[in-house]
Amino acid sequence: MTEQAWAGGLALLGVPPLPDLDVVDRHIADLDAAAAHHRKLAAESRRAHRLAGANSGPAADAVDDHVTGRDGIALTAGDLADRLSSVAGTLRVTRETLVWVGGLLAGLAALAVAAVAYAPHLLPRLRSIAARLSARLREITARLGALMRGMSTTLTNRRVDKVAGRFHDAWRAxxxxxxxxxxxxxxxxxxxxxxxxxxxxxxxxxxxxxxxxxxxxxxxxxxxxxxxxxxxxxxxxxxxxxxxxxxxxxxxxxxxxxxxxxxxxxxxxxxxxxxxxxxxxxxxxxxxxxxxxxxx
Amino acid sequence: MTEITIDAGGRDSAGRAFGALADEYSGHGGGWCRGESPLPYEEFAAGYHEVTAGLRAACEGLSSSLDQAGTGQVAMAAINRGTELANSRGWQV
Incomplete structure (x- = not known):
């Protein structure tokens, strides 16, 4: 089925065209690249830190904490890599959903084109199935959006705790x-x-x-x-x-x-x-x- | 008593390595996933923008930490070298 026929079929079904998968792929590629960069940074920061490994004492301990501690550079970079990968993973699920719904809608669109010529009485039925599919797609993507909102809240809470921890350390110093x-x-x-x-x-x-x-x-x-x-x-x-x-x-x-x-x-x-x-x-x-x- | 060992050369090398990482990182930037949402659906786009904005903010924090690890250690090494020099001059007198 040509692009034009597919778009015509969707118009007959009364559903909007699906989002462009290329845009989704571009975001996935960006997130994967950013995750890989952070993973590499975590390893390189540990390597850079080892150059000062012969130092010891309170000042050296403070630098150790800044680089390899719980909220240090290496763990933060690794954590960011994981989170970026999680968002990329969520986008992959979104993409799969779009492909699945897109496949079903393509079938319905082809049927709709044929129905116009040979069985117009089937069109309302096809429209109803397509509307249900579209609604289901929006429902799934809304859930994925809520999932990402949850990821964002976790991330914010973690940053809040990190900053609050700094306040506490500054107070007791x-x-x-x-x-x-x-x-x-x-x-x-x-x-x-x-x-x-x-x-x-x-x-x-x-x-x-x-x-x-x-x-x-x-x-x-x-x-x-x-x-x-x-x-x-x-x-x-x-x-x-x-x-x-x-x-x-x-x-x-x-x-x-x-x-x-x-x-x-x-x-x-x-x-x-x-x-x-x-x-x-x-x-x-x-x-x-x-x-x-x-x-x- | 805490044992103190100072290797100013190692500290300086570590500082410079972190400086290079900080430069590379700020060059890489948080340019990823800016602009449009991958899906035009508002209920999805809001969550996506929130999480990517949060990640970018965390990246900015990491960029500052890298920068501090670089400039801080280079400065620390310079102080250590200055102290060593002052000590050696003191001993020679």
């Missing part, structure tokens, strides 16, 4: 003792899961890694991080230069406003002022949130 532990800061938690797991409601937040903190002691850092990530993502999506001074000031002002909504009860007189009227030191706290998100 001045408490670091020569033996590598931190000056304790014991707090009471109301997180039932944490209490059950640790058999106590007392938590030394300074000597606990961010990811092991109870939910209530993660919350403030998590909220600030989420706002920062959201501001940066929205700005990037609208083409704003997130490294500009203007963005830094605008975003910091929003960070401050949102912080004040959460903490007004105990905020100092100065902290209750609008961002523009804060002291340099107070403004820097808000700017630090944006800097942490940007990794600068």
């Amino acid at each position: 001045p408490r670091k003792l020569p033996d590598g532990t931190y000056e304790p800061r014991v707090k009471t938690t109301t997180d039932p899961a944490w209490i059950k797991k640790h058999d106590t409601d007392q938590v030394d937040i300074a000597n606990t890694r961010y990811r092991d903190l109870p939910a209530d002691w993660k919350r403030e850092n998590q909220e600030s991080a989420r706002i920062g990530v959201q501001l940066v993502d929205e700005a990037r999506a609208s083409g704003v230069d997130v490294r500009s001074e203007r963005f830094m000031e605008e975003a910091s002002s929003v960070v401050h406003d949102k912080w004040l909504v959460r903490n007004r009860d105990w905020a100092t007189e100065e902290q209750r002022r609008p961002y523009e009227l804060l002291s340099h030191a107070e403004k820097e706290k808000d700017r630090d949130v944006v800097r942490m998100v940007l990794g600068i």
Whole structure:
């Protein structure tokens, strides 16, 4: 069946033409290439890191963590490779679905062309089957879209946790003792899961890694991080230069406003002022949130 | 007590290697899958744009980390060399 006859058959069936598979293939190829690039980067960053392997001590440990740690370059590159492959995999499923539905519609289109000449009474029936197929296709692609939305949420939550972890580490850094532990800061938690797991409601937040903190002691850092990530993502999506001074000031002002909504009860007189009227030191706290998100 | 070993040459080489990786990575960029969605269906396109935008944001973070690993280690090596030089001059006096 020629392209023209196929399009004519679809028009008889009353369904729109299917999306162009070449466009889907191009996206799959792009994602595969990006995944391969990140996989290679993960290996090369480990190789580059080994060049400094003879170094040891606290400074060397900090670089080790930056490169090979849980949130380090090598694992992040590997993780990105996996995620890019997952999106490519989802597009492959989408493509298969399009091919499957396209094949069925092509058969129906051929029948519709023949029906016009020999059995016009069959056309309504064929139209109804084609409409059901089209609806099914939209249903499947909507589910695939929701699946990708879920992937996006996981990715965002992970970035939020990473940034929140940096806030926590920055907060406890001045408490670091020569033996590598931190000056304790014991707090009471109301997180039932944490209490059950640790058999106590007392938590030394300074000597606990961010990811092991109870939910209530993660919350403030998590909220600030989420706002920062959201501001940066929205700005990037609208083409704003997130490294500009203007963005830094605008975003910091929003960070401050949102912080004040959460903490007004105990905020100092100065902290209750609008961002523009804060002291340099107070403004820097808000700017630090944006800097942490940007990794600068 | 923590043992400290300094190999400024190795640190400098690692820094330069990371600098090269950072340059290559920023050249590669996050240009993939920009523009149109592979499918014109809105319910699909929204999810696709969200996930690719999130991935690109994560790539930008990775680009910064690579850059820091490069410039940071080169600077660290320079400080280490400066300290070694100062120490050796001190011993010679």
